[in-house]
Amino acid sequence: MANLMKLMQAAKKMQQNVEATQEKLQTMRVTGADSSEIVSIETDGQHRCIQVKLSESAQTLERTILEEAIQSAINSTHEQIQQLSQQEFSQIAEDIQRDTDSD
Numbered sequence: 001m002a003n004l005m006k007l008m009q010a011a012k013k014m015q016q017n018v019e020a021t022q023e024k025l026q027t028m029r030v031t032g033a034d035s036s037e038i039v040s041i042e043t044d045g046q047h048r049c050i051q052v053k054l055s056e057s058a059q060t061l062e063r064t065i066l067e068e069a070i071q072s073a074i075n076s077t078h079e080q081i082q083q084l085s086q087q088e089f090s091q092i093a094e095d096i097q098r099d100t101d102s103d
Contacts, residue, residue: 032076034069
């Protein structure tokens with residue numbers, strides 16, 4: 001019965017940590033840019049676009065080059081959010097593992 005209580009406490013703690021991490025990810029800001037820094041895009045942790053900035057040179061570019069720069073900047077923000085999310089949730093898993101190993 002004691003093991004069941006420990007398991008339930010660990011599950012509750014994990015749920016609290018996941019919820020806190022989700023809130024943290026929602027409020028974070030990530031900025032991504034294409035390799036030439038023609039386009040810069042800021043998003044939140046839920047991949048919602050907050051701001052788009054174009055360099056002065058963007059106005060003179062061909063449409064296809066500008067489209068590729070936008071795509072690259074968007075992909076950059078998505079990759080950053082994915083990495084940050086993975087780090088946060090990996091930390092939760094490590095904490096849980098450490099807690100269960102110490103019991």
